[in-house]
Amino acid sequence: MLKILLFVVLSFFIQIFCEDIDVTLPNGKIRGLKVTPVVTNLTYYSFLGIPFAAPPIGNLRFKPPQPVENWEGTLIADNNDALCYQVGKKTEHASEDCLYLNVYTPVVPSTSSSLPVLVFIYGGTFRRGRSFPGYKSPAFLMKENVVVVTFNYRVGPFGFLSTEDEVIPGNMGLKDQQFALKWVQQNINLFGGDPRQVTLMGQSAGSASVTYQLLSPGSAGLFRAAIGNSGSALCTWAFQRNAADIAYGIAAEIDPTFERNRTSEELLNFLSNVPASAIEDTADKYNAFAPVIEVPHVGALISDLMYRNAENGSFNKVPVLMGFNSEEALMMAEKTGSWRSYVRQYDKDLRTLVDDDMYITDSDKKLLVGKEIKKIYLNDTDMFADKLGESVQYFGDNRFIRPIIKFAELIRHHVDLYFYQFSYHGPLGGNSVEIPGIGKVAHAEDQNYFWVVHDNYDSFPDTDIKTLQRYVTLLTNFVKYLNPTPIADDLLQNITWPKATENDYLYLDIDTNLSIQTNPRNFSYSKWVDIYEENAAKPFISY
Incomplete structure (x- = not known):
């Protein structure tokens, strides 16, 4: 009964008191908020909108995420309005510059605490979705003494376009996820989290993403357990067929003179230099995107059949909790x-x-x-x-x-x-x-x-x-x-x-x-x- 009451009192979110709190990351200082509801036994700290990768713009469009540059002064991490382009949905804050994450911790950052960490991946059929923009969503988990991380990853053509070769191998969105997990390994101790106790969790396409990270050799050691809610890499919508045809189709939708016999390099050059809005506007015809099986190359996230690897044990062997x-x-x-x-x-x-x-x-x-x-x-x-x-x-x-x-x-x-x-x-x-x-x-x-x-x-x-x-x-x-x-x-x-x-x-x-x-x-x-x-x-x- 006591635990039920503790959950009920979380309802009083309307009145809160906030004060600033700083954390120094390798890239620079950030300033988050200490959030204290009316019920004073629930206090935690939120850091919203931390850049975890360089903006994937210009020549980084359709490329794997790259390290973020250092910043001067103090980055105010009190909101995360950043939103990756959504398929078929015009949104005010949508941008290619969207690779930001949030950290929520129930302990004073930069202390000696080593709490378990939950990293959450949102769903949206690999076409839409975003991390939580505010501070209140993980409050129930703060009562359980778990550090929580949420983040944006590229969706739609910006995250999953592929020429099915090494020019645009695909799975940029999954690689954003992997990059965020590496950020957690490198930085979560500064927020009271233990990088050795990371659990990866996702819902729908986020759950399918969790299973892709299980199957990816590059994710080995980045988490010790996995939770999947309502999705897997075996879902038919979680695998993109005819990806190269779709990529060329998008180019032809923008410029009807762009023909299928052009090289992948020419396609990349063309799509890298058109406005992002031109690619976004092709959603009237091209609106289904998903991960692909990449050609083997350095940096490939997955290059083998998902079913076969799950069956023969060729994946990152960690405890798993999943269902529907x-x-x-x-x-x-x-x-x-x-x-x-x-x-x-x-x-x-x-x-x-x-x-x-x-x-x-x-x-x-x-x-x-x-x-x-x-x-x-x-x-x-x-x-x-x-x-x-x-x-x-x-x-x-x-x-x-x-x-x-x-x-x-x-x-x-x-x-x-x-x-x-x-x-x-x-x-x-x-x-x-x-x-x-x-x-x-x-x-x-x-x-x-x-x-x-x-x-x-x-x-x-x-x-x-x-x-x-x-x-x-x-x-x-x-x-x-x-x-x-x-x-x-x-x-x-x-x-x-x-x-x-x-x-x-x-x-x-x-x-x-x-x-x-x-x-x-x-x-x-x-x-x-x-x-x-x-x-x-x-x-x-x-x-």
Whole structure:
């Protein structure tokens, strides 16, 4: 009960008192804020908008991040309005000069403290997203004595354009993430954090990014544990097909005379010298971007198949905690008419149920596979347009849940793996869509039970506050102890969260009550596995 009250009192954020506090980095001095809410037992320090890499402008566009130059005087780190260009969304502060990070610490910086560190990567399908611009979001974690780092990374064409050769190898956004992790290793001790106790966490595309960093040899030693919420490198949207065609298409969209037979060097020169706004304006046609498998070269982030490396253990072996929400695609049905119209494509042609990443080119075979996929969710005579719940389940499985479960299944043979399903649904989740017979928790809904998203929590039911408290405790326990349930805890109903092993795929179901379950999403997942094994082209890339 005491811990619940401590969370509730965090609601009084409206009145705060701030005072300056300085930290001297290798690049120069920064000045952050000491934040003290009305409840005086919650005091922490925020440093917002610290440059961690040189602005990727001019000849650094489409290049890996480079070290930031030293600055003179004191950099005032009290806001982070910086925002990388977003795909299809004009934003006032958007710029190529966006590689800044935030540090939040519950202890006086530059002391001898050595606290565990959580580094968080935002989602947004590699097209959008930003780090927290203000100071309040990690406040729940400050109560748990964890140092928190958030940062921007390039998205869209500025972060993931590739010519599929060494000229523009791609994955600049992932390399920004890796560069931020190196910054943490070099500097986090100045904020009371321990560089030996870094956990990397991400949501959606951020979770897929976490798994890419697991798979990247260049990230070895940069973190000791990983948390993934609702995404993996095996998600079909987390891998870019035909990247070079897209790069040339963007150039031709800007200048119709730019032809596909031009060299990669000419393409780089052309796109490096047009205004950033010209590239941004091509989003009307080119709006899907993601990581690529790079050609082998010095500095490549990943040059091998994600599935194969996860399967054979060729990745950074650290403890992993990951999972998904009970109905990831639920918000697709928020507008019933539009969703029903969208899923009619499946009823008209069952081949549209077959993802391109299965690489089935024969039309007849594709139709047969589409029929098998339909059987997972519907009877032969049923229509997806009439069964909105089942269509939501299909979409969520195909885009999120199947590749998340598979990635975890592959790596559990090599590392300590804790797997979960977030099933609790309450007002705090912010989702009003409910369809009988399926899960209730939509994509990203769990994040409202981890980060501070409101100024006042008084109006939320006790079950919401308790679930928030449990989720924060489970994840920060993992950050601190590499075990989400290291001791018996009444808050956690004295449950022990077991590892998912080779023999038992056990997971924690996070609902009104916590429970241990076996074989996540088993009503559909095992059938998908059979379909992939029998029909998808091998070796698998995504899943």
